Amino acid sequence: MIERADINSVLMQMRTIKSEVQSASSEMPLSKPTELNGIKATDRTAFGDILKNAVDGVNSTQADAKKMAVAYEQGDPSVDLPQVMIAAEKASVSFQAMTQVRNRLVSAYEDIMKMPI
Secondary structure: OHHHHHHHHHHHHHHHHHHHHHHHHHHOOOOOOOEEOOEEOOOOOOHHHHHHHHHHHHHHHHHHHHHHHHHHHOOOOOOOHHHHHHHHHHHHHHHHHHHHHHHHHHHHHHHHHHOOO
């Protein structure tokens, strides 16, 4: 019964948000740029730039983990083993996530290429 109450509260929240969005969109003129999560509708970022930033972020995470591991191996007293392990896990998880995104992109590209014209 608790799960049902949680589901009902989530549905109520979704309906409230939907009604707020609908009322806000009816009040707002179409020519006015909208803002969602701090990104304005007039701000355009190329998909390639977004992907490049994500890959650069993964690369920097891996570089930071490598630097921490080297510092620990050299006996730096300011670096603890738990910090090194957490940094290594963050780098591993981010790389795995990037790999999954790449796999999904390749799969989507293959599906699009198989579509008849």
